[in-house]
Amino acid sequence: MENFQICTPTNLVFGKGTQHQIGELIKPYGKKVLLHYGGGSVKKIGLYDDTVNSLKKAGVDFVELGGVVPNPRLSLVQEGIKLCKAEGVDFILAIGGGSAIDSAKAIAAGMCYDGDVWDLFEGIAPLTKALPMATVLTIPAAGSEMSNSAVVSNEEKGRKYGIGGDCIRPVVSIVNPEYFTTLPKNQIANGVADILSHMFERYFTHTKNCDVTDRMLEAVIKSVMKYALVVINDPSNYEAWAEVGLGGIIAHNNWLGIGRQQDWASHNMEHELSAYNDIAHGAGLAVVTPAWMKYVYKENIGMFVQFAVNVMGVSHSHREPEALVQEGIARLEEFFGKMGLAQTLGELNIPESAFEDMAKKATGAYFGQERGIGSFKKLMWQDVVEIYKLCR
């Protein structure tokens, strides 16, 4: 086990009806709040009204900015920062899914930085400070409700980059699985793929002596997969949603990733898919992840045998470990299929002609700064092209 540091100060309030507490919960943190959200869904499910009522009841002054789209845009973040400065906002409240939350995190960070907020994403300036922010979650997927990271798309430059730092962990997050019961099937499936990917990125490691986190990862991955198949067929099942929702938080607050090297190549490869064709992050991950597994498993076959046996429940001869691994990966593909997720880049309308550019962008080679991605196997752009080819 490697040395580690973790600090997860988010006050997490989970369960039925908890959205009514938002006003009282955030009142101590700010004088004027930006209420940030996407489009109609928060209004349709009643969350917008519940939030506004709770803020008013608690006497919390606020302004609002809607319009967040999936793969949230830098332009709206910049607009939000301008608005917050003009209005003297000192606290950001996101209601919605990972896009609204990440957009809110970027605004919170940008409010404490003098230059253009995109500098923080490019690494030109370090992320050291942000306004406090809170969330009311409507989609279990990104894990952003308790994570220390955010991803934003720069639509002008065609880049999708992330920032990370404990200053952007929400101070309060409300997770009410009742909201999940109204999600359409494609959003359910994409969300589950994202949750699982957050755990796969942590699970596949060369770091030895990580049994506590190995076993916890297996526990949560299996539980999420079990209940994902329940909710995709019966989205009204609150108890199943509670399992998926709790799993989604734990998948990405990093309690399952401490003391071990993490990978994140699949996330990097996927960000280029989203940047190329504006597809849902989870949809891209479900295609890229099994291909990544096929390309890298030989780097540490024991790790992948463990995945096949402990996670995917494969149980036949250990005399042929490669067969176990292949069966494990096949079962994961079968699971994604049952969730209704695309299995190929073709289905996502990403042609082979785009592979080289995307691979070069993912690894930095496109910008003359190839750094490689991942740690389980360090991938250069040619490796990424091969993995994209495995997704055809």
Added chain:
Amino acid sequence: MENFQICTPTNLVFGKGTQHQIGELIKPYGKKVLLHYGGGSVKKIGLYDDTVNSLKKAGVDFVELGGVVPNPRLSLVQEGIKLCKAEGVDFILAIGGGSAIDSAKAIAAGMCYDGDVWDLFEGIAPLTKALPMATVLTIPAAGSEMSNSAVVSNEEKGRKYGIGGDCIRPVVSIVNPEYFTTLPKNQIANGVADILSHMFERYFTHTKNCDVTDRMLEAVIKSVMKYALVVINDPSNYEAWAEVGLGGIIAHNNWLGIGRQQDWASHNMEHELSAYNDIAHGAGLAVVTPAWMKYVYKENIGMFVQFAVNVMGVSHSHREPEALVQEGIARLEEFFGKMGLAQTLGELNIPESAFEDMAKKATGAYFGQERGIGSFKKLMWQDVVEIYKLCR
């Protein structure tokens, strides 16, 4: 799953050599620190010197108070509060095991309360505020390094009571498993019994639809048991200690207990053993816990079959669930035996003549306020006597 709230803001720094960071880590929180510890062990293992050097290097002003004993005493807590008031202390740093940490938490709480600190333990006044405090841990056991609770013994009244509240979660905790490698075997065994009990108290529940936490509990319980047997035979094994140490933190920071009813009857029954004969908490738990299991399993046999199969690895006919349960409990007793722990109250020098008084104290009947303990099965004093008898 029940609605829940959790907030674990402790900045946890884990691994080799991390004690040297303590001065810089706590510097932002206070102007004058009370350095609180037990006896010679922190000096023998070099932690005292490392701490003092780190505080001086960071320019942190401090006074000190040693002398904490196992089952920490109210009298020293009161002395600490007096000292802190006289010296203008605004931050408490405990170095040691659960006793030093709990004593420090009580001092931190007492500093923010006008009356006698014992009022907080008696429930005469609520715990709402405490000075910030930090820890450097030397024994994995109590989980107090990240928990929201503390237990103190009132030696005059012969009572051992706890307080709980998020205000006594440490703001910083350093856990360096290198320190664990010098522990004597009885402390190792007692600590492991305490860690496991923190998870058993959460695991055995009637709350349904808790698969994520069920599976995580099983994961961590099994990992701790596996590596406990390694370190009891080879205390020098750092990697095994890292697993036990991480397990001990997670066992009690409540991430494994969210959304489910918890029990805590075994802890209550044990506190009376410690109060009666000043035995180690873990030693008492190892005796009481299997007896509690035998007494209560019929309340929810499915839960105990799950324990036998998923935790203790019992795998024979499910046609006779009681046989599975008994085998599961027998294997737990066998495990405690391998750790060198006592199996009976006789071995702990607690005679049957003491059972009734202890049972009445544990349940409150002794003070004319019988409230019963536990939730898996609510135990009145007569039940507790029966459980003590099963420990003979």
